[in-house]
Amino acid sequence: MTAGEPPAAGAPGAARGTTVADLVRDAAARLRLAGVDTPGHDVKLLLAEACGVALRDVDKAMLMGDDVARLVGVRPSGPGGIDNDDVGHGDAGNAVAGTGEASVVARFDAMLRRRAAREPLQYIVGHAPFRYLDLKVGPGVFIPRPETETVVQAGLDWITRYGLYHPLVVDLCAGSGAIGLAVVTEAPGAEVWAVEKSPEAYAWTERNRDLVARANPTAGYAYHLELGDATSPLTLPQLDGRVDIVITNPPYVPLAQVPEQPEVRDHDPDMALYGGSADGALIPERIAARAARLLRPGGALVMEHDVTQGDRLVAYARGLGFAQARTENDWTGRPRFLFAER
The missing domain is CATH 3.40.50.150 (Vaccinia Virus protein VP39)
Structure with a gap:
């Protein structure tokens, strides 16, 4: 991690009990430093994929001040939720394999690192x-x-x-x-x-x-x-x-x-x-x-x-x-x- 870079997800700055809003803010700052054009949107989409929920669930969690553990417990809310059988080619393809907070944050951090390296968002999520x-x-x-x-x-x-x-x-x-x-x-x-x-x-x-x-x-x-x-x-x-x-x-x-x-x-x-x-x-x-x-x-x-x-x-x-x-x-x-x- 370079000087001035926000803590990576999964690092001490993303410890247990971290709110979704804090996680998104810090991760977006990381992508912004990497030159990504739409850091906020990309982070929320990656987090939704990592959790196996819909993008709207991430937005709701941010609004309500929920922590990551609560978001992980949310099931996909109708259209827009993740169908694992149809994804299966990005890190989110294994979202339901481990839905604990630690495993989700680790998966999210791996996806975030790929995006910070400027790999296309669509390749990371697989669709x-x-x-x-x-x-x-x-x-x-x-x-x-x-x-x-x-x-x-x-x-x-x-x-x-x-x-x-x-x-x-x-x-x-x-x-x-x-x-x-x-x-x-x-x-x-x-x-x-x-x-x-x-x-x-x-x-x-x-x-x-x-x-x-x-x-x-x-x-x-x-x-x-x-x-x-x-x-x-x-x-x-x-x-x-x-x-x-x-x-x-x-x-x-x-x-x-x-x-x-x-x-x-x-x-x-x-x-x-x-x-x-x-x-x-x-x-x-x-x-x-x-x-x-x-x-x-x-x-x-x-x-x-x-x-x-x-x-x-x-x-x-x-x-x-x-x-x-x-x-x-x-x-x-x-x-x-x-x-x-x-």
Whole structure:
């Protein structure tokens, strides 16, 4: 522990009887010193995972002045509580194995140390929210981002606008499966084909597909996953000219702009991050070209991209024969994705 650093959870400063509010305050100060952007939120989420309770239970314990022992005795309060069978890949996966105060504080401290080292929060807890899903994630798979939810919404809006009751949808560069699984669960009747090149990411997609299939067998049956190169004409050739819409989040980060955040730079897989050229547009262009062959006349492409790539990708799509192509903004008002129709 460096000079001036708050005591670690599990150290004398987190002795038996420590209130939840004190524990959260000291731990948040520790993460703040490590440069974490949202230390308070991260600490509360880690503590909830360590205790096997809902985030709202941590907030309530802080408000009531409860100590850690009392929080440990709280059962998950409805939606938002932890389902150990569905987590299982972060330290919280063993939350119910030892629910005494000492074991919970020790588990929390181990998770906190990982976060202070700038390991992604989602890797530590083993899952990440995406729209109405809670997806398993870990080393080897790209963590789904909120901005990609905008991309999915644009695709779903297009499906609704044209009254497609049984749309054929392709998710190129599936990653954790976030896009395709969101579509197949939110658009009843949709049939989704997803493609992922990385064997490590493919394994995470399989886990998430199985989770969805257990909760919604119909959606699971309508979701098809293929290991392959999403840019290759040999991938899904049987769908050429038949697909209603391609919704994709390909690698697009410019090689000349290595991310500064350690969580992204050091942990997101390079294969899922970088777009293959200095400006990052090489792989998105190849994905657009593959989509052009997959889509039927009148079909649509929705593709996430870097904020610097909008004009270039619009021009490229028009060159591929897309009659309409434009860039649309994400929820923060930044140019975030290409929308093009054949």
